[in-house]
Amino acid sequence: MVEAALELFRQRGYHATAMSDVIERSGAPRGSTYYYFPGGKRELAREAVALAGDEIEQMMAAAETTPPGDPASVVRRLAEMVAGRLEDSSFQGGCAIATMVLELAPSDEDLSIDFERVFARWRAALVNLLEPSGIAPERAVILADLVMSGFEGAMLLSRAARNSGPLRTTTDALARVIENETPFHDSEEAAPFSGSVGARRSPSLG
Amino acid sequence: MVEAALELFRQRGYHATAMSDVIERSGAPRGSTYYYFPGGKRELAREAVALAGDEIEQMMAAAETTPPGDPASVVRRLAEMVAGRLEDSSFQGGCAIATMVLELAPSDEDLSIDFERVFARWRAALVNLLEPSGIAPERAVILADLVMSGFEGAMLLSRAARNSGPLRTTTDALARVIENETPFHDSEEAAPFSGSVGARRSPSLG
Numbered sequence: 001m002v003e004a005a006l007e008l009f010r011q012r013g014y015h016a017t018a019m020s021d022v023i024e025r026s027g028a029p030r031g032s033t034y035y036y037f038p039g040g041k042r043e044l045a046r047e048a049v050a051l052a053g054d055e056i057e058q059m060m061a062a063a064e065t066t067p068p069g070d071p072a073s074v075v076r077r078l079a080e081m082v083a084g085r086l087e088d089s090s091f092q093g094g095c096a097i098a099t100m101v102l103e104l105a106p107s108d109e110d111l112s113i114d115f116e117r118v119f120a121r122w123r124a125a126l127v128n129l130l131e132p133s134g135i136a137p138e139r140a141v142i143l144a145d146l147v148m149s150g151f152e153g154a155m156l157l158s159r160a161a162r163n164s165g166p167l168r169t170t171t172d173a174l175a176r177v178i179e180n181e182t183p184f185h186d187s188e189e190a191a192p193f194s195g196s197v198g199a200r201r202s203p204s205l206g
Numbered sequence: 207m208v209e210a211a212l213e214l215f216r217q218r219g220y221h222a223t224a225m226s227d228v229i230e231r232s233g234a235p236r237g238s239t240y241y242y243f244p245g246g247k248r249e250l251a252r253e254a255v256a257l258a259g260d261e262i263e264q265m266m267a268a269a270e271t272t273p274p275g276d277p278a279s280v281v282r283r284l285a286e287m288v289a290g291r292l293e294d295s296s297f298q299g300g301c302a303i304a305t306m307v308l309e310l311a312p313s314d315e316d317l318s319i320d321f322e323r324v325f326a327r328w329r330a331a332l333v334n335l336l337e338p339s340g341i342a343p344e345r346a347v348i349l350a351d352l353v354m355s356g357f358e359g360a361m362l363l364s365r366a367a368r369n370s371g372p373l374r375t376t377t378d379a380l381a382r383v384i385e386n387e388t389p390f391h392d393s394e395e396a397a398p399f400s401g402s403v404g405a406r407r408s409p410s411l412g
Contacts, residue, residue, distance in 0.1 A: 013309045015221035091312045098362060099308035103219045105365045106297045115366035142375050145363065149376040152362050153355030156304060159311045160321035169348050170355040177383055 001026045001033065006048040006055075011092040013099035014045060045100065046114055052096035053118040060125040071129045072175040072182060075147060079171035082155065083164040091162050094155035122148055134183040143178060150174045207232045207239065211247075212254040212261075217298040219305035220251060251306065252320055258302035259324040266331040277335045278381040278388060281353060285377035288361065289370040297368050300361035328354055340389040349384060356380045 004026035008017040019041050023030055037043045063077035085093050097118055105112040126144035131137060150170050157166035210232035214223040225247050229236055243249045269283035291299050303324055311318040332350035337343060356376050363372035 012313075013219065013221065015219065016309065094308070099305070101362055101366045102300070102305035102308060103222065106368045107218075112366060112368060116368075119363055119366055142379055145360070145372050145375045146356065146379040149357075149359030149363055149372065150352065150355050151359065153358030153360070154351070156307055156358050156362075157325055157351065157355055160307045160318060160325055162312045162318060162322075166351050166355065169351045173348055173352040173383075177379075180386075 001028050001036065002044065002047045002051050004028075005044045006051050006096050007093075009045065009048055009100055010094065010096045011089070014041075014103050017041070019044075042108075042111075045111065049097055049100070049111065049114040049118060053121045055096060056118065056122045057125055060122070060129070064129070068129075069133050070182075071133050071135075072178040074129055075171060075175045075178060078151070079167065079175075082151065082171075083158075083167050086155065086158055086164050086167065091159050094159055095152055098152055098156065119148060130178070135181055139181070143181070146177070147174055207234050207242065208250065208253045208257050210234075211250045212257050212302050213299075215251065215254055215306055216300065216302045217295070220247075220309050223247070225250075248314075248317075251317065255303055255306070255317065255320040255324060259327045261302060262324065262328045263331055266328070266335070270335070274335075275339050276388075277339050277341075278384040280335055281377060281381045281384060284357070285373065285381075288357065288377075289364075289373050292361065292364055292370050292373065297365050300365055301358055304358055304361065325354060336384070341387055345387070349387070352383070353380055 001022060005017070005022045008021055008025060019033065022041075022044065023033055034040075037047075059078060059081055060074075063074045063081065065073050065077075082094075097115055100111070101115050105115055123141070123144045126147055127137070127140045130140040130143055135143065150173075151167075154167040154170035157170075158164050207228065211223070211228045214227055214231060225239065228247075228250065229239055240246075243253075265284060265287055266280075269280045269287065271279050271283075288300075303321055306317070307321050311321055329347070329350045332353055333343070333346045336346040336349055341349065356379075357373075360373040360376035363376075364370050
């Protein structure tokens with residue numbers, strides 16, 4: 001039920017999704033729905049938003065490199081996953097909560113807190129990714145916000161464009177920003193622990 | 207009418223806005239509405255999206271510096287305008303079309319074309335801003351997409367956070383990316399035509 005709801009909220013948003021659509025998509029019997037979600041669509045939305053937070057953490061973990069410490073490569077892998085999802089869904093599927101955020105925040109206070117919690121989890125995962133590569137903690141928070149904003153906006157532009165071009169160019173630019181701030185990074189390809197500490201890649205030499 | 211519709215679409219999106227809300231907000235007599243917009247809400251939405259394109263071009267022009275050629279400062283001014291609008295509206299007002307894009311693209315083909323036209327106009331205005339400062343044309347297109355994505359995503363994060371922090375940190379990071387690629391830029395403050403051609407600001411010296 002919650003997965004079905006999340007997918008519909010992702011594709012059409014909150015207002016255009018009826019409980020009957022969720023029931024139909026999930027195959028759940030109608031009676032159980034009101035038993036498990038007496039608060040109806042809004043209660044289901046709050047569960048779906050929490051699930052979206054789990055999903056983002058799982059995607060971040062799946063994009064992690066071995067050995068860790070190459071955040072630009074992780075951003076590139078994440079971009080590939082998101083681009084694949086957009087293309088496979090004919091540009092219906094982007095961020096699970098973005099449509100709901102723009103429809104409901106800040107007027108729905110509980111859901112706004114839930115949205116902010118999802119972004120806080122994503123921000124923490126990005127900071128955990130950036131810090132071990134030698135980026136200062138306060139700078140890692142700024143870069144995390146830049147990465148989240150860039151992904152969110154680029155998914156929106158790609159939906160409007162009906163192609164993943166804006167997503168790919170934007171996320172490539174984000175990866176390059178991170179590369180230029182990662183002390184251990186010295187080539188286009190992932191080369192963590194290569195020993196060339198401090199060899200910043202200059203755009204004019206790239 | 208179109209202005210009232212655009213404001214409501216901006217704040218709540220397409221689905222949660224009824225024609226009666228638009229009529230009430232605009233003060234227009236109900237009869238004239240169906241005379242001027244026989245296609246109803248969807249026709250009004252298409253007019254509103256075109257108006258959003260005009261509005262973005264006007265904001266870009268208002269943010270332009272004198273003399274021109276300092277794109278990072280323009281991005282900072284644009285960020286101030288957007289932050290002011292978000293704060294003044296208690297975080298109800300962000301991008302005029304973002305909510306509609308996520309609700310309706312790509313399933314509504316005509317509106318998707320309209321959305322893409324708005325982003326194309328914004329992209330062109332940004333490229334016109336970036337190119338005179340010495341950024342190569344193909345790089346200017348990439349940076350334009352990065353700026354648009356960054357603004358769109360940061361407005362979304364700021365709505366969820368109910369403060370303009372994410373918008374301010376993200377747009378500051380965007381301005382710094384542009385500064386680092388602008389040959390004529392050599393200080394934190396706007397200093398176009400200062401004669402120090404090629405003095406790139408290094409993050410380690412900033």
